[in-house]
Amino acid sequence: FYSSDSASNASSSWKKANYHNIYKDIADLLEDEDYDDGSYGPVFVRLAWHASGTFDKKTKTGGSDGATIRFAPESGHGANAGLDVARERLEPLKKKYPHISYGDLYTLAGVVAVQELGGPTIRWRPGRQDNKVAVDCTPDGRLPDAAQGSDHVRSIFYRMGFNDQEITALAGAHALGRCHSNRSGFEGPWNASPTAFTNFFFTELLNNTWVPKKWNGPFQYVDKESGQFMMLPADMVFRTDPQFRKYSEIYAADQDAFFADFAKAFTKLLELGVQFPEDAPVYEFKTLE
Ligand code: ZEM
Structure with missing residues (x-):
């Protein structure tokens, strides 16, 4: 199902794609009343994150360059369950615009989703080169395990080169979307507006009383009052760990501060390990409306 157009792998192919048009076409793919809460936006953000968050700064392996997430075994890693849905939704655009690389398409989809769902402007550059075959897939275990605590979260994100402030800002993406029992095993949205x-994430995390969910599934929290919203064990560290909590309090009180820090950290995430062509321009796309 993946296009093997050799033009898409030529080193200067990225120059031939019109990223403004691709932005618009991705934005047109977001809404679908039959899918989840009516939007593919959250799962596009998760795809962009998982395509990028495999980076290891010591070995300079992983990240969105190469787009290894589309190949087995990486596509089948437990953390990536459900992301085939996002890749298939985007595939017609790879056919329509063969000059964009998959690495650029997946990361751009995350940018479009954040912006069109009301988030900050995300600076983005093209120029990621796809691997043609399944080489350099990352080993399983590079993405965070939701069942674990602050030591684990730190070791995963420090490996990518992030600090505690950036980690906390990135975790704020859990304002979007939901957990699916048939993907991660966990269940439910983090708040009442998962497509905004x-x-x-921070206001709910700090203001609610969180209790263990009574069910046969994996250990997670639900809010005591309504029982409708959830937190993962790994989410809870942004409330309980003093260093993380310091930033959670700032972001809960000041949405602009969160937006500014998220935008910087998300661009950094999407660029981890990428060798950009020197003449790759930085885009700041306008939202559609
Ligand atoms: Zn997530 N995330 N994530 N995350 N994530 C899920 C869903 C989403 C963790 C995690 O285990 C999970 C970041 C960090 C971390 C999104 C974005 C970002 C789910 C549910 C789990 C289990 C998957 C499912 O069942 O569909 C952990 C442990 C994290 C670090 C501590 C970062 C960083 C993100 C982006 C910047 C998004 C948008 C979703 C919702 C996906 C959807 O389909 O609705």
């Missing part, structure tokens, strides 16, 4: 990019 807000600072609600």
